[in-house]
Amino acid sequence: MILHLDLKRTNQPYQAEIAEAMQRVAESGWYVLGKEVASFEENWAAYCGASHCLGVANGLNALELIFKAFDFPAGSEVIVPANTYIASILSVTSLGLTPIWVEPDPKTFNIDPRKIEEKITPRTKAILAVHLYGKCCDMKPIWAIARKYSLKIVEDAAQAHGATYQGHKAGNLSDAAAFSFYPTKNLGALGDAGAITTNDADLARKIASLRNYGSTIKYYNDHVGTNSRLDELQAAILNVKLKYLETENQRRRELARFYLSEIKHPDLVLPSLKTLYEDAWHLFVVRHPKREQFIDYLMENGIQATVHYPVPPHKQKAYSEYNHLSLPISEQIHNEVISLPLNPSLTDEEARHIVQVINQSVYQPHAAVGYHSRL
Ligand SMILES: *Cc1c(COP(=O)(O)O)cnc(C)c1O
Numbered sequence: 306m307i308l309h310l311d312l313k314r315t316n317q318p319y320q321a322e323i324a325e326a327m328q329r330v331a332e333s334g335w336y337v338l339g340k341e342v343a344s345f346e347e348n349w350a351a352y353c354g355a356s357h358c359l360g361v362a363n364g365l366n367a368l369e370l371i372f373k374a375f376d377f378p379a380g381s382e383v384i385v386p387a388n389t390y391i392a393s394i395l396s397v398t399s400l401g402l403t404p405i406w407v408e409p410d411p412k413t414f415n416i417d418p419r420k421i422e423e424k425i426t427p428r429t430k431a432i433l434a435v436h437l438y439g440k441c442c443d444m445k446p447i448w449a450i451a452r453k454y455s456l457k458i459v460e461d462a463a464q465a466h467g468a469t470y471q472g473h474k475a476g477n478l479s480d481a482a483a484f485s486f487y488p489t490k491n492l493g494a495l496g497d498a499g500a501i502t503t504n505d506a507d508l509a510r511k512i513a514s515l516r517n518y519g520s521t522i523k524y525y526n527d528h529v530g531t532n533s534r535l536d537e538l539q540a541a542i543l544n545v546k547l548k549y550l551e552t553e554n555q556r557r558r559e560l561a562r563f564y565l566s567e568i569k570h571p572d573l574v575l576p577s578l579k580t581l582y583e584d585a586w587h588l589f590v591v592r593h594p595k596r597e598q599f600i601d602y603l604m605e606n607g608i609q610a611t612v613h614y615p616v617p618p619h620k621q622k623a624y625s626e627y628n629h630l631s632l633p634i635s636e637q638i639h640n641e642v643i644s645l646p647l648n649p650s651l652t653d654e655e656a657r658h659i660v661q662v663i664n665q666s667v668y669q670p671h672a673a674v675g676y677h678s679r680l
Contacts, residue, residue, distance in 0.1 A: 306607050307607060307646050307655050307659065308646065309609045309644065309648075311648075311650065312489065314650045315648055316493075316495070316546075317650075318549075319545055319546060322545045323495070323542055326541035326544065326545050327538060327541065327542070329541065330538050330541050333537065336537050336538070337535075337536050337537060338360075338536075338537075339537045340537070341537040341538075341541040341544065342535050342536075342540040344540070345358075345360060345500075345535075345540040345541075345544050345547070346359060346360050348544060349476075349484075349500055349502065349547070350502055352474070352547065353474045353475070353476030353477050353482070354474050354477040355476055355477045355482070355502035355503060356503070356506070356509075357502065357503050357504070357505075358500055358501065358502045359501045359509060359512050359513050360500050360534075360535030360540060361498075361500060361501060361516050361533045361534070362497060362498070362499060362516075362532075362533040362534060362535065363485060363487065363497040363498065363499040364461075364463040364483055364484060364485020364486075365396055365499075366499055366516075366531075367483035367484060367485065367499040367500060367501045367533075368393065368396030368461060368483040369396045369399055370501060370512050370515050370533060371396075371481045371483060371501060371508075372396060372397065372400040372402060373400060373515055373531075374508055374511045374512050374515060375431065375457055377430040377431070380403065380428060381403070381428055381429075381430040382404075382405045382426060382428045382430065383402050383403070383404055383405065383429075383430060383431045384416075384421055384424055384425070384429060384432040384456075385397060385406060385407065385416075385433045385435075386407060386409055386415065386416035386433070386434075386435050387407060387408055387617060387619060387634075387635040388408070388414055388416075388437065388634070388635040388638055388639075389435045389437060390435075390437075390463075390464075390614060391614075391618045391621060391623075392461075392463070392485075393433060393435045393461045394624070396433075396461075398624075402430075403428075405426075405429070406619055406627070406632055406635075407421055407424055408420055408632055408633075409634055409638065410443075411634055411638065412577045413440055413443070414437050414438060414590065414638065415436065415437055415440060415441075415443065416432075416434060416442055416447075418442075418443050418446035418447050419446070421446075421447070421450050422450055425450070425454055429454065431457040432450070432451060432456055432457075432458050432459070433459050433461060434447055434458055434460050434461070434478070434479060435461040436460065436461065436462050436464060436465035436468055436475050437464060438464055438576070438584075438586075438587055438588040438590050439464050439468050439557075439584045439585035439586045439587035439588065440465070440576075440582060440584045440585075441465060441468050441469065441475055441582055441584075442460075442470075442478075443470075444470050444471075445471075457479075458479035459479060459480065459481055460476065460481070461483055462475040462482045462484050463484060463485035463490060463499075464490065464491070464585070464587035465491075465585050465587065466490065466491040466492045466550060466554075466585055467491060467492075467550055467554045467583075467585045468584055468585035469583040476502040477502065480505060480508070481502070481503040481505065481508060481512075482501065482502045483499065483500075483501055484500045484501070484502070485498075485499050486498035486499060486500070486539070491550065491553065491554060491557070491587050492546060492550050493546070494539040494543055495538075496538075496539055498535055498536075498539040498543060499533075499535070500535070511528065514527055514528055514530060515528055515530040516530065516532075516533045516534055517530060517534055518531070518532060519531075552649075553649035554585055554586070556649045557585065557586035557647060557648070557649060558583070558584070558586060560586070560589075560651060560656055561576075561586045561589055561647060563660070564647070564660065567660040567664075568663050568664065569664055570664060570666065570667055572593055572594060572595075572599075573591050573593055573663070574591060574592040574593075574641075575591055576589065576591065586647055588613055588644045588647065589644060589646075589647035590613065590642050591642070592641040592642055593643055596641055599666070600612075602662075602666055603663075608645075608646065608658075608662060610643045610645060610646075611644045612642060614639060614642075615639060617632065617635045617638075617639045619635075620639075645659060645663075646659060
């Protein structure tokens with residue numbers, strides 16, 4: 306079976322270096338917010354081209370700390386993409402802010418900038434730009450809207466490590482960006498970890514305090530903070546793996562180009578490539594109008610296909626107050642998406658097998674029924 310992602314296999318090449326880093330931390334006598342974290346923060350800021358980086362406990366916390374630092378008045382609205390992973394939305398609602406849902410451009414899966422302006426009210430304070438599946442949002446129109454209405458822009462870059470937009474990296478396209486280093490992400494720790502990047506020195510100082518109980522000088526608290534610290538072990542591991550991120554992303558791009566040129570199937574909608582974007586290809590997501598049948602067919606042929614994600618946030622039980630909303634583009638996307646295996650440890654042979662199985666399915670009536678997606 307070709308797995309969607311085999312973490313043991315993806316981390317295997319770095320085992321010796323990771324073990325050495327872990328040993329160093331174990332023997333150091335310092336385990337939370339220390340030298341390793343400071344060094345990773347410096348490395349990650351430099352990688353993203355941002356002036357500041359703060360290591361935090363996870364990606365959700367990174368988003369929450371950004372909104373906490375902005376300290377918007379109660380009842381403020383944040384423009385969010387309706388088509389995203391639920392963590393993006395949780396960061397808004399957990400701060401008592403109101404998500405204002407905007408449909409995606411079905412070609413990119415990301416927020417459709419043409420649909421943002423009509424949703425702006427006097428209470429709007431920010432736009433949350435989620436770079437879903439590793440493709441940056443179309444930032445230029447978003448920057449223009451933010452300037453016109455004096456809004457903050459927050460990037461959810463949890464799936465976009467190393468993705469670029471017009472030559473600039475994710476994490477350096479907004480007022481502040483949130484990253485997750487959950488093990489499955491393009492840059493993954495061996496546990497939970499996250500970070501915030503920003504070019505705003507005051508914001509960075511405030512977040513550095515907020516993540517550590519709102520304190521800069523021990524036992525003196527300037528803000529009502531929280532505990533969202535990054536530990537030395539994860540930072541040391543991230544410092545090791547960061548060295549290989551570009552190579553891994555290049556491999557992802559190579560595999561994506563292979564799929565895009567070789568997969569030929571009338572019922573499959575392949576992801577789009579845009580010249581001004583370099584995608585991080587966190588996921589390779591195709592759409593099929595009869596998703597479940599197609600997944601079964603792939604499974605029968607030894608390929609594990611997964612779904613990111615089956616239910617849109619506004620239709621989740623947890624968000625019953627939003628269940629009545631009709632966001633048909635997001636809903637259709639959630640009904641049709643399939644993630645094909647694409648990760649740095651996938652071999653050429655496996656990629657060829659995946660293409661072959663998919664292309665053969667054109668002749669399998671149960672896997673390709675004549676129905677064309679409306680998107
Ligand atoms: C993974 C992810 C998050 C949350 O990151 P955690 O580290 O799991 O908290 C947020 N947004 C998106 C788009 C993600 O993929």
